[in-house]
Amino acid sequence: MRNSRSLLAPVFAVAMTVAGLFAIPGGAAAEDAPKPPGQKWSFDGIFGTPNLASAQRGFQVYSEVCSTCHAMHLLHYRDLTGLGLNEAEVKAIASTFTVPQGLDDQGVPKDGPGTPANQFRSPFPNEKAARAANNGAYPPDLSLIINAREDGADYVYGVLTGYAEAPSGFTMQEGMNYNRVFPGHQIAMPKPLDDGRVTYSDGTPTTVDQMARDVVTFLHWASNPEEAERKAMGVRVILFLILLAGVTYAVKRKVWSDVH
Amino acid sequence: MAGLHKSDIPNPVLNWIDSRLPIITMMQKEYGVFPTPRNFNYFWNFGALAMVTLVVMILTGIFLAMHYQPNTTLAFDSVQHIMRDVNYGWLIRYVHQNGASMFFIVTYIHIFRGIYYGSYKAPRELLWILGVVILLLMMATAFMGYVLPWGQMSYWGATVITNLFSAFPGVGKYIVTLLWGGFSVDQPTLNRFFSLHYLLPFVLVGVVFLHVAALHIVGSNNPLGIEPRGPQDTLPFHPYYTAKDSVGVCVFLIVWGAFVFFAPNFLGDPNNFIEANPLQTPADIVPEWYFLPYYAILRSVPNKLLGVCMMFASLLVLLILPWLDTSRVRSARFRPTYKWFIFLWVVSFIVLGVCGAHKPEGVWVILSRVATLYYFAHFLVITPILGKLERPLPLPESITQSVTGRPLESH
Amino acid sequence: MAESSASTAHGGSHGHPADGTKRDTLELIAGAGAAMLAGGIGWALIGSMNPSKDVLAVSSVEIDLAPIPTGQGITVMWQGKPIFVRHRTDKEIAEARDVKLSELPDPQTDKSRVKAGHDQWIVLIGICTHLGCIPLGNKPTDMRGEWGGWFCPCHGSQYDTSGRIRKGPAPLDLAVPPYAFESDTRIKIG
Numbered sequence: 139m140r141n142s143r144s145l146l147a148p149v150f151a152v153a154m155t156v157a158g159l160f161a162i163p164g165g166a167a168a169e170d171a172p173k174p175p176g177q178k179w180s181f182d183g184i185f186g187t188p189n190l191a192s193a194q195r196g197f198q199v200y201s202e203v204c205s206t207c208h209a210m211h212l213l214h215y216r217d218l219t220g221l222g223l224n225e226a227e228v229k230a231i232a233s234t235f236t237v238p239q240g241l242d243d244q245g246v247p248k249d250g251p252g253t254p255a256n257q258f259r260s261p262f263p264n265e266k267a268a269r270a271a272n273n274g275a276y277p278p279d280l281s282l283i284i285n286a287r288e289d290g291a292d293y294v295y296g297v298l299t300g301y302a303e304a305p306s307g308f309t310m311q312e313g314m315n316y317n318r319v320f321p322g323h324q325i326a327m328p329k330p331l332d333d334g335r336v337t338y339s340d341g342t343p344t345t346v347d348q349m350a351r352d353v354v355t356f357l358h359w360a361s362n363p364e365e366a367e368r369k370a371m372g373v374r375v376i377l378f379l380i381l382l383a384g385v386t387y388a389v390k391r392k393v394w395s396d397v398h
Numbered sequence: 399m400a401g402l403h404k405s406d407i408p409n410p411v412l413n414w415i416d417s418r419l420p421i422i423t424m425m426q427k428e429y430g431v432f433p434t435p436r437n438f439n440y441f442w443n444f445g446a447l448a449m450v451t452l453v454v455m456i457l458t459g460i461f462l463a464m465h466y467q468p469n470t471t472l473a474f475d476s477v478q479h480i481m482r483d484v485n486y487g488w489l490i491r492y493v494h495q496n497g498a499s500m501f502f503i504v505t506y507i508h509i510f511r512g513i514y515y516g517s518y519k520a521p522r523e524l525l526w527i528l529g530v531v532i533l534l535l536m537m538a539t540a541f542m543g544y545v546l547p548w549g550q551m552s553y554w555g556a557t558v559i560t561n562l563f564s565a566f567p568g569v570g571k572y573i574v575t576l577l578w579g580g581f582s583v584d585q586p587t588l589n590r591f592f593s594l595h596y597l598l599p600f601v602l603v604g605v606v607f608l609h610v611a612a613l614h615i616v617g618s619n620n621p622l623g624i625e626p627r628g629p630q631d632t633l634p635f636h637p638y639y640t641a642k643d644s645v646g647v648c649v650f651l652i653v654w655g656a657f658v659f660f661a662p663n664f665l666g667d668p669n670n671f672i673e674a675n676p677l678q679t680p681a682d683i684v685p686e687w688y689f690l691p692y693y694a695i696l697r698s699v700p701n702k703l704l705g706v707c708m709m710f711a712s713l714l715v716l717l718i719l720p721w722l723d724t725s726r727v728r729s730a731r732f733r734p735t736y737k738w739f740i741f742l743w744v745v746s747f748i749v750l751g752v753c754g755a756h757k758p759e760g761v762w763v764i765l766s767r768v769a770t771l772y773y774f775a776h777f778l779v780i781t782p783i784l785g786k787l788e789r790p791l792p793l794p795e796s797i798t799q800s801v802t803g804r805p806l807e808s809h
Numbered sequence: 810m811a812e813s814s815a816s817t818a819h820g821g822s823h824g825h826p827a828d829g830t831k832r833d834t835l836e837l838i839a840g841a842g843a844a845m846l847a848g849g850i851g852w853a854l855i856g857s858m859n860p861s862k863d864v865l866a867v868s869s870v871e872i873d874l875a876p877i878p879t880g881q882g883i884t885v886m887w888q889g890k891p892i893f894v895r896h897r898t899d900k901e902i903a904e905a906r907d908v909k910l911s912e913l914p915d916p917q918t919d920k921s922r923v924k925a926g927h928d929q930w931i932v933l934i935g936i937c938t939h940l941g942c943i944p945l946g947n948k949p950t951d952m953r954g955e956w957g958g959w960f961c962p963c964h965g966s967q968y969d970t971s972g973r974i975r976k977g978p979a980p981l982d983l984a985v986p987p988y989a990f991e992s993d994t995r996i997k998i999g
Binding site for chain 1: 831832835836838839842843845846849862863866867
């Protein structure tokens with residue numbers, strides 16, 4: 139219609155200006171941090187959801203390696219049904235962990251085997267204790283880590299696989315480790331993964347790359363447990379709305395037919 | 399009986415209600431037969447879209463408030479409780495979170511329509527001013543709402559913006575202490591922000607009511623900017639514009655849904671997934687995208703107090719726009735020179751937005767100063783001068799003549 | 810210009826022209842679609858008020874019966890309510906069975922209030938059916954009333970070893986919660 143065509147050229151000009159502006163180098167946040175190399179993930183894209191087998195292996199990596207220092211206080215054992223495990227499996231997994239279970243008869247806090255209702259076992263009772271055990275550095279809680287970092291999945295994978303010898307001329311501070319991806323290149327965490335560090339029950343070879351991918355897949359799920367339901371619902375809702383838009387447009391044309 | 403409204407409704411129950419409180423008659427008059435220009439384009443959908451957004455935001459907000467805990471030790475986890483444990487909690491939260499962005503997109507386009515087509519000009523000045531009041535209420539509501547999840551950006555954004563008030567000489571420090579309820583952003587601040595965030599949307603509903611009432615006194619503007627000459631220039635709002643608005647709403651919901659279901663955190667900041675830590679400032683403090691232009695204006699001025707004043711001035715200047723514009727012609731469609739300055743203004747607003755997202759160094763400083771300069775020059779210099787100097791295109795005879803190509807038929 | 814004139818478009822009515830039925834069908838479909846959308850939104854919003862996953866996770870409780878000696882009971886919380894679990898002696902079971910149902914204000918057999926093969930275990934919701942106080946009788950030092958069951962200190966209601974009301978203002982027997990034996994020494998309530 140006449141009306142929209144007259145604005146087309148200016149709108150195009152504005153769009154080009156905006157596109158041009160984004161070409162100016164200098165990222166918005168953390169300009170001193172290298173962008174981690176891009177990876178392909180099962181959960182990429184509009185329809186992507188995490189590969190559950192990989193996420194289950196990643197949970198194993200988290201439990202056997204990372205949970206020594208990193209808590210995930212927002213996760214409960216009952217949430218593991220989201221990885222495709224059934225109630226009995228979840229109950230069994232929970233019971234392998236010893237977690238706080240209230241007070242004993244003397245009023246002293248006691249531990250006991252975990253139940254599905256319990257939160258994931260935390261390695262430290264609070265942040266202060268965590269720092270004390272780690273030279274003042276706080277191993278961050280991993281419940282939302284993938285969402286809490288720019289390009290979270292690529293970043294965490296990059297850090298886990300980015301340990302290397304410091305280049306010549308680079309001065310390392312005491313107790314720090316060189317990492318290609320970590321901002322500033324010095325990270326307090328020592329290299330957590332080596333080949334064969336865990337043994338997978340499904341026989342998948344446990345290379346550093348494999349374990350890193352699996353644990354990132356698990357952490358992505360942990361940060362976004364609703365993702366599969368959300369994307370499935372999204373497909374149905376958007377399709378429905380497209381149909382509804384079509385029908386309402388047909389009604390509009392009919393209503394306006396005596397005017398045009 | 400004395401005093402009853404004479405209702406024409408056939409149904410006896412509805413007639414009884416309507417004769418004592420004529421809301422049905424009112425709805426029929428204001429949204430049924432109300433004469434509306436026949437030549438609206440789709441830019442005229444955006445007011446209705448804003449209303450739909452407001453309703454959805456209030457509904458989702460009420461249900462979120464059933465689970466949210468406004469306590470500094472519990473707030474962050476309560477939002478995660480909503481996301482992970484509450485039935486459909488993730489859906490309600492993401493609709494509300496992205497709805498804030500949708501509200502600003504829709505409102506900014508609605509404002510652009512007003513500027514381009516001269517909808518702020520007499521006799522619609524008060525309608526426009528009420529609109530600016532709505533924009534200010536939206537900004538206050540959104541600002542406080544963003545603090546509630548108590549993430550790093552919630553906390554530090556609140557600290558930076560509330561600290562701005564300390565720029566005012568003498569009383570500044572006391573104003574900030576009053577706002578905080580303490581000596582930094584903390585529990586009292588969070589509590590009152592929650593209370594006010596729940597309250598302001600209902601104040602907004604009241605102002606929207608006034609906004610629509612004011613509109614219905616003077617009638618809608620239209621793309622030609624000329625007043626309807628008679629019934630042949632208008633259509634009853636129902637079914638013509640109820641049908642057209644329905645299409646707009648569906649398309650709008652598709653866009654909103656695309657964000658909610660497939661990119662719910664695209665417009666957000668990763669730092670807000672980290673719980674607020676008063677002892678650690680994030681590397682970059684960035685407000686939500688809809689505040690970026692004003693943030694850029696604030697930072698473009700090296701003086702703190704002047705920066706604050708300029709930022710507020712960039713909104714307050716809108717209030718006097720009806721008196722700054724000296725042109726006899728409303729619609730920019732008939733103002734071939736001014737039209738391009740409006741687009742330049744839009745570009746300056748977007749440039750300011752991009753600048754606001756970057757650290758104030760290097761090219762971004764120069765860019766934001768140039769764009770700020772143009773932003774104000776557009777309203778304070780160009781609009782008044784061009785209104786007098788420009789030779790507008792000839793206006794059409796009437797709306798019907800412009801739409802149908804036929805001259806006005808006499809009745 | 811904004812008077813309430815019922816003005817119509819030039820030349821046509823906004824009523825129903827010749828192909829009105831097709832438009833009516835389309836309008837019906839559109840209306841149905843809008844209703845579905847509103848219904849979906851309402852479903853999600855009202856559904857969010859139902860118990861969340863963390864509440865559901867503690868909506869059932871498992872109890873290990875092994876540590877409870879004969880003649881004694883424990884009190885556990887289930888869905889915010891106290892649950893009495895008593896390990897009855899043979900004498901207590903016999904007393905509960907040795908009664909004419911017509912004498913009971915709220916007649917129920919003891920057999921119907923326990924699980925078959927587990928007669929020694931009585932599981933009750935410990936809320937007096939009169940006005941909601943918590944009856945005494947689960948701690949060894951508590952009064953148990955004339956029938957050796959439970960005694961409510963608020964208004965004097967007395968329950969027998971099957972938790973049935975015998976005397977006092979309470980109208981009904983103590984309620985039995987839904988529960989099942991997972992093994993001889995483990996029950997799951999709810």
